[in-house]
């Protein structure tokens with residue numbers, strides 16, 4: 001009979017994992033699903049080298065990350081060294097929140113964008129990573145998403161915290177979705193300036209750090225303190 005299963009998180013298992021048959025898979029975080037070369041991190045070249053030199057199956061996840069699968073134990077070090085040679089780390093990102101955050105493409109690619117999203121999101125998340133570390137929340141997976149217009153291609157409407165573009169530099173702020181993706185967020189503020197976002201997020205995270213119960217996730221905390 002099928003084993004019982006429930007979706008408790010939309011997060012991908014990043015980093016190294018045993019895949020059930022003695023071999024391993026590596027979950028690689030692809031920021032906003034964008035595969036490109038930067039001077040310090042030549043991801044595109046690295047993936048081409050993995051495909052041509054190793055031939056491991058590559059799977060794309062719904063979050064835009066990649067799994068490199070069917071890796072024998074004895075080849076893990078070799079693969080890690082190849083990736084490191086291109087500046088690509090096999091380790092998950094700096095915080096659990098950073099592992100699962102997402103922004104839509106928005107400007108300059110999407111003609112429907114009202115505000116920036118993918119281009120400004122990494123710098124914003126750098127600041128939020130710092131806040132999470134300040135508050136000791138670096139291991140907490142809090143789902144943060146941004147989109148450049150209300151169409152919501154990055155799925156902001158079921159994130160813990162989300163910013164939806166309304167005009168250049170202005171975002172509607174939503175909160176209260178869930179890590180399992182099974183609850184809709186509610187509108188908290190109609191319009192927030194981009195520069196205000198870090199301090200706004202800090203205020204929500206400080207309240208969470210102060211008021212949470214032991215082991216309680218942000219999604220559970222929100223459901224307990226803001227019942228609908």
Ligand code: SF4
Pocket residue numbers: 104105106107110111112113114117147148149150151152153154
């Ligand atoms: S959410 Fe809007 S701006 Fe972002 S990709 Fe979709 S349509 Fe474009």
